[in-house]
Amino acid sequence: MEFSTAAGTVRAVDGVSWSVGAGETLALVGESGCGKSVTALSIMRLLARPAGRITGGRVLFGGRDLLALPEGEMRAIRGRDVAMIFQEPMTSLNPVLTIGAQLAEPLTIHLGMNEVEARARSIELLGLVGISDAERRLGQYPHQFSGGMRQRVMIAIGLACNPKVIIADEPTTALDVTIQAQILELMKDLSRRLGITLVLITHNLGIVARYADKLAVMYAGRVVEDGPAEQVFRAPRHPYTAGLLRSVPRLDHPRRQALETIEGLPPNLLRPPSGCRFAPRCAARIPTCDRDPPLRTVAPGRRAACHRAEDMPAALPTTPAPPREARRRPQPGAARLLQVRGLTKHFMVPARGLLGRKAVVRAAEDVSFSIGRGETLGLVGESGCGKTTVGRLVLRLEEPTQGEILFDGQNIAAASEREMRTLRTRIQVIFQDPYSSLNPRMTIGDTICEPLIHRLRMSRAAARERCAALLRQVGLPAEMAGRYPHQMSGGQRQRVGIARALAMEPEFIVCDEAVSALDVSVQGQIINLLAELQAELGLSYLFIAHDLAVVRHLSQRVVVMYLGRVMETAERDALYGAPLHPYTRALLDAAPVPDPEVERARAPRALSGELPSPLAPPSGCVFRTRCPMAVAECAATVPPLREVRPGHLAACIRI
Secondary structure, three states, rough: HHHHEEEEEOOOOOOHHHHHHHEEEEEEOOOOOOOOHHHHHHHHOOOOOOOOEEEOOOOOOOEEHHHHHHHHHHHHHHHOOOOEOOOOHHOOOOOOOOHHHHHHHHHHHHHHOOOOHHHHHHHHHHHOOOOHHHHHHHOEEEEEEHHHHHHHHHHHHHHHOOEEEEEOOOOOOOOOOOHHHHHHHHHHHHHHHHOOOOEEEOOOHHHHHOOOOOEEEEOOOOHHHHHHHHHHHHHHHHHHHHHHHHOOOOOOOEEEEOHHHHHHOOOOOOOOOOOOOOHOOOOOHHHHOOOOOEEEEEEEEEEEEEOOOOHHOOOOOOOOOOOOOOOOOOOOOEEEEEEEEEEEEEEEOOOOOOOOOOOEEEEEEEEEEEEOOOOHHHHEOOOOOOOOHHHHHOOOOOOEEEEEEOOOOOOHHHOOOOHHHOOOOOOOOOOOOOOOOOOOOHHHHHHHHHHHOOOOOOOOOHHHHHHHHHHHHHHHHHHHHOOOOOHHHHHHHHHHHHHHHHHOOOEEEEEEOOOOOOOHHOOOOOOHHHHHHHHHHOOOOEEEEEOOOHHHHHOEEEEEEEEOOEEEEEEHHHHHHOOHHHHHHHHHHHHHOOOOHHHOOOOOOOOOOOOOOOOOOOOOOOOOOHHHOOOOOOOOOOOOOOOOOOEEEEEEOOO
């Protein structure tokens, strides 16, 4: 598959071959830009012409070559026989059509359902993917759904016609571990019962270990290794595969001081290297790697494109690079920097109809925690639990309904706008999506220099010098100041976001899903960078995330939220080693481990029940409708957050 660009021709997919049978699940893994999504779009014939063109190969489906079919026949196959779940739901859903209309469309076109039948099936599909209050939701538009809920809608559309093949491009990236487990258990169950073939594109190796039968690893447009998933995990034959597996923080292993990472960047496919494309980043490189290795059989059912495949993974060093030497290391938690007391935020929802009453969304209810100097507090929970709302309240991007937010003794909630301008030089944020949070019309240098010039009153020369130092501090060359965001990789853009946050020399940073959108190898680099910067500069973090293994690696203490309330809070090792609240245990049980042998020994971990609507939360304990320990008293009593063990608090009457 080739793309014509102003700079030349990019061969995004180069000689990719794989096969998957009925009822099997094949996982495609690799870094952004390796060709995973282009491979999927080529199968569906959804790439724009003439910029993108398929220059060779076949796609055989049921004995027919999809690439040779007339467009009319291919259109009938899309959605009915071969469905695709796209990665970015906001750009895939039509913003001017209701969710109900978009769910009904494939049902009426491909299955011939009438309006009543399509509506009933649409309600069923939304329930299957964990969207509560489905009947009312059908009349809403994509912008009225959260990111995770939009992704669930895309999955429901993909499942609508019970297709023979589902190509899922990062289908659960925006989902929490509990909903993720529900969705993937559902898709895997349909795959087994109905013989549906599932092609799963993901960077979550835990998901691959739990659900994939086969695994194909891609790098720089090529497949570098494939085979049965269990065998690839147990003994990877390519150094890139081994590097990916070593980069992942794991809940079933002791916590490491620093994650192993794959340093460097993939090659530019406009001018790929003549030899092995991974050689510049490979720790096991030898002179033979100057020759391009073919994808060859290295064991029964196993292929790898490496001259040293038989030596892997023993040929790779196992010790990660030590973190940079810190100039000063404050004792974490020695003094409280941020204290949140009884923080509450209610949002008013417009009424439906002329006589309808306004509804109230209780996004945060009586939330309390504290963060010490040099400390990281992890904030975890499902989408809609209030994590991001709490982060925005701490930043004063939202006004609290009630409660106190004390930063270094000063109440942010009551601060004037003039006082906040001063405080915002001490409090910064790293956003989830580094692309949308950077101005595409400004160079990286201008983005970083702007607050230095206008807030700190630096001269332009001093600001440029400070910008260069900041870029070097986050591991980027100073020359990147002249680039625009679209000229950088996702990991590089996130490093720019970190550099921008550091520009004001803050004491406290809110990290809102700061690594969730990154590839495994890049994620490890950013996690190590955040830890090093904290040790070097004495920073405090509020680290909001849904990846429990990442939270464990970075945080000293953890707060677990559900539907606006704190369920449990404790020191990291106490919470992960002996969780008290049933919801915390459910989160940990649902988190996949990147090891098929471990996953095979575990029972299915999908949390039962639907997430309640925040417009109508359950009485008493908000978790009771999904709790395996619930009793009648749970419906009548809101459990207080109480200290069950020293420093370990939980909100449950059964503990």
